[in-house]
Amino acid sequence: MAHRLGLLLPLLLGQLCSQLLGTSGDSMLHYWDLRADNGSWGPKRTQDNGSEVSAHTLLFSLDYQHVQVPFEITLWIMLASLAKIGFHLYNKIPTVVPESCLLIFVGLIMGGLIYSLNDKSPPVMNSDIFFLYLLPPIVLDAGYFMPSRPFFENIGTILLYAVVGTIWNAFGIGLSLHGICQVKYFNLQDVPLLHNLWFGSLIAAVDPVAVLSVFEEIHVNEKLHILVFGESLLNDAVTVVLYKLFKSFCEMPSIKPLDILAGIGKFFLVGIGGIFIGLLFGMVAAFTTRFTKTIRVIEPLFVFLYSYLSYLTAEMFHLSGIVAIIACAMSMKRYVEANISQKSHTTIKYFMKMWSSVSDTLIFIFLGVSTIGNNHEWNWPYICFTVIFCLFWRALGVLVLTFFVNKCHVNTVTRKDQFIIAYGGLRGAICFSLVFLLPEFSRKKLFIAATTVVILFTVIVQGMTIRPLVDLLDVTRRRETSPTVSEQILIRFFDHLLAGIEDISGHWGQYYWKDKLEYFNSMYLQKILLREYDQSKSSIVLLYEKLERKHAIELAEAGQLIHTPSSTSLLKIHRQKVKPLDQDLMDNIQEILTTNLYKIRRVVSFCS
């Protein structure tokens, strides 16, 4: 406990200072301004306007205005990061309370402090900042490291949940809330149907940031994880369309059926357009990295630049930015990884993780901060019913959709999985930002209050209880095994086998299309996008090289690289009884090691 307070206290003081200096009134500002004009040091000159300037040299002065913006941003990020260290120092808490909850609490405290000192609402998270700066790193990280095999195997289910499920939720919540509004007792009758539907559309969407932060800690099996997570990413397209649709409906005097059809058409445009832009930028990025052999240092930059550009381009055309950036990351990954150096790969990985972690933390803290203030209208019946309906419609939606999925699919979703999918439908910062983007109509504060409560409820209550529930229900966990070459070979083997059987039985199934894509890839794409001599290195070989490298590094770090076969020794570390390395392989590995990041002192003992 003491550690955390010790770390946070200077930060809080720093923040308070910045608040006081930055935003507080009148007389103080003038005083600092005068000083600011004159700069920080050096002898003073009398000013033209004849204002009072002291003649003596200023040894020390404060010029806060000059650095205000970057300074405050850095302080916020610093607060976020120190809070993160604080949580992990005190080990017990993260196992019970997920990190996101703790961050919201810190945000609440900060917000409370700012509010009490300044006596006005603390800075609300600007929707632009969220959508343009805070969200892309997280989604990029998610897309780049998305395991593509389970994703594409379950793509049908994911799309069904994301598209149909979100529409179902949106209309369900909107209509039932409208029903509640009709009840005279609650004093809500002036909320029109369209506004309710609009609110329903923005509260229905499951949030990837919240899902990621909670599911990361509970380690459920891969399929379940990818279902919930994939859904939370892809439903952005639907949310964008519904939100804009209702927005335009609100502005139009009357709604014709043609408009509704246009809405449906728009959905396809948004989704497919997003994918197309993502693929375009992904291919260009892969092509660019083909030529970066001589300037390895800026290779990571291309990955980030192209992905961000794809996001911004999609947002520019009012398409789904999230879908674009995911498509970009997934398409570019395969070719970029083959083209760039090992160091660049490590750099990309760590920068991405770092950025997404910072964004994630900032988002939750800002969520907490923005909760405090005068932005809310606490109409408790509406709020309670919103929470109830969110849970109810999600559960119902998952149940119905899974019924259809299990009929068509061999890969069934069990009851336990269904429960976790329904329970894991967390709402987060996207809803929050969207609700602030609503135009200023009369009951806006009601919606803001309802959104805040829903988000806090899902993140805190559902986030905290999902881990014990997963344990209680004994949901299949992720198997924590390291990848083996034989597994990789078997996976490939089955791919080919099933593609062949599908061909013989005349069925155009999953493996058929995968095969076709692989063929197209090897014939055309690889020739264009990969550097010349690196073409067609099979994934089996890549995995094998990676494992050998890892093994060799472990051996070297343990102190010896043995030249001749020795059956025992430090190979006890491995559960696999891998025989030691022969001469050719040794040379291969030493060559790999010299180009590697680690500089190990190689102690090669020649036993003759």
Added chain:
Amino acid sequence: MGSRSSHAARIPDVDSIRRETGFSQASLIRLYHRFQALDRNEKGYLSRVDLQQIGALAVNPLGDRIIDSFFPDGSLRVDFPGFVRVLAHFRPVDDEDNGNRDPKEPEPLNSRMNKLRFAFQLYDLDRDGKISRHEMLQVLRLMVGVQVTEEQLESIADRTVQEADEDGDGAVSFLEFAKSLEKMNIEQKMSIRILK
């Protein structure tokens, strides 16, 4: 309905095939049509050439081996029951099947063990019940492509056999093979939906 039953009637021994493989009537009819489509000269059986005509199979690395699995024991023709028997391995596993099963009857063709046995046979060409390093090397050579040196292939084959081999005999027996596939959900992986 009338036309359906006449279709089914055209398939010889349809009832015994259904019992053996567990396919539904509709699937059998569909497969019979496919069989006839593949059987170019309407011989009533399929030869190797007929299967090799399937374009996609020709570029499949395991294409030859899959075709060979249809012709067990060196025979040159496969009739419809034989054709269906192989495809029955890929039927999705239905939980109801296991409930009503008479324990004295042989295991259904699409049980986990039989699926694994089918896959095993694709590796183990000489049918000695073990996948030797040499056989693993051959499969690897098929799948991995041309840009890899022979030594690297051999090392990979070595490593693969070592990872799966538990009793240290340098070859992977059927049980070791089954064990290494424990984590993979074979019932779902080796199932093709329309073959219900």
